Amino acid sequence: NAGVTQTPKFQVLKTGQSMTLQCAQDMNHEYMSWYRQDPGMGLRLIHYSVGAGITDQGEVPNGYNVSRSTTEDFPLRLLSAAPSQTSVYFCASSYKRESADTQYFGPGTRLTVL
Amino acid sequence: AQSVTQPDIHITVSEGASLELRCNYSYGATPYLFWYVQSPGQGLQLLLKYFSGDTLVQGIKGFEAEFKRSQSSFNLRKPSVHWSDAAEYFCAVVRMDSSYKLIFGSGTRLLVRP
Numbered sequence: 689n690a691g692v693t694q695t696p697k698f699q700v701l702k703t704g705q706s707m708t709l710q711c712a713q714d715m716n717h718e719y720m721s722w723y724r725q726d727p728g729m730g731l732r733l734i735h736y737s738v739g740a741g742i743t744d745q746g747e748v749p750n751g752y753n754v755s756r757s758t759t760e761d762f763p764l765r766l767l768s769a770a771p772s773q774t775s776v777y778f779c780a781s782s783y784k785r786e787s788a789d790t791q792y793f794g795p796g797t798r799l800t801v802l
Numbered sequence: 803a804q805s806v807t808q809p810d811i812h813i814t815v816s817e818g819a820s821l822e823l824r825c826n827y828s829y830g831a832t833p834y835l836f837w838y839v840q841s842p843g844q845g846l847q848l849l850l851k852y853f854s855g856d857t858l859v860q861g862i863k864g865f866e867a868e869f870k871r872s873q874s875s876f877n878l879r880k881p882s883v884h885w886s887d888a889a890e891y892f893c894a895v896v897r898m899d900s901s902y903k904l905i906f907g908s909g910t911r912l913l914v915r916p
Contacts, residue, residue: 692845721903728811730892730906731846746903778845791904793845 689714692794694779700800701769709764709797711779719782720762721791724748724775731778737762769801804829806893808907815883816915823878823910825867825893834896835876836904837867841889849891852876863887888914 695710713720721736723746733746737756751773753765762781766773776798780791805828815821827833834853838846850861857869867878876893893907 728908730806730894730908731904732906733903736903780846790848790851793847795843795845 691715692779692781692792694777694794694797696797697795698798700802701766702802703770705769706765706767707769709766709777709779709799711762711764711794712760713762713779713781713792714760715781715783715792716759717781717792718759718784719791720756721746721780722752722754722762722764723778723780724773725778725796726775734764734777766799769799771801773799774801775799804833804895804897804905806895806905806907808891808893808910810910811908812911812913814913814915817885818882821878821880821883821887821912823891823893823912825876825878825907826874827876827893827895828874829895832871833876835867835869836894836896837861837865837876837878838892838894838906839863839889840892840909846892849878883912883914885914885916888912 692713718739722734723731725731732748735754737743743754776796778796779794782791807826836851837849840846849865850859852859852869859867865880890909890911892909894904897903
């Protein structure tokens with residue numbers, strides 16, 4: 689198993705550009721989520737999904753869209769990037785929502801918005 | 803609202819010395835508590851978790867944590883630190899609503915002196 693994979697590892701965008709951060713898992717996990725990590729703030733939940741076709745907002749959803757068309761993939765879209773979205777983004781998955789305790793994290797995507 | 807506080811931003815210990823990282827939580831019911839470790843440039847790895855039962859929890863890499871309800875604490879300990887333990891450590895609690903999201907503390911960065 690590859691676990692949770694994220695691409696790209698690094699990305700630089702200009703303000704107003706759009707992009708999609710990719711996340712995939714090969715463990716047949718129902719629950720997937722996106723976090724952003726900022727210095728001194730720990731990780732904050734952006735969006736999550738409890739299964740294919742079902743998504744919901746987390747703490748900091750503004751400026752981000754998600755979709756879950758398959759169990760394996762959970763892409764995060766930035767429609768119009770802003771400097772405030774400069775952060776490290778982590779995707780995570782777990783077998784079920786109710787076992788969100790045992791989340792497996794991807795290696796992260798470091799995004800810089802100029 | 804649930805919250806997690808890690809009062810120490812940085813801690814420096816000598817290799818071979820004992821370690822205690824502090825974590826306090828705010829939660830109405832019995833919490834589900836976790837410690838994660840993040841090595842530089844890596845994603846998060848679960849060290850240990852507490853749901854119920856024995857208040858002293860053993861984890862990977864020789865770490866343990868003790869749940870103290872009276873103090874609302876879940877401190878992480880290790881009797882003898884190795885240089886490879888240098889990393890950032892996050893305490894977290896699961897929010898028991900429809901999201902089952904992890905609420906993270908702001909993290910404690912551990913530096914190990916040779």
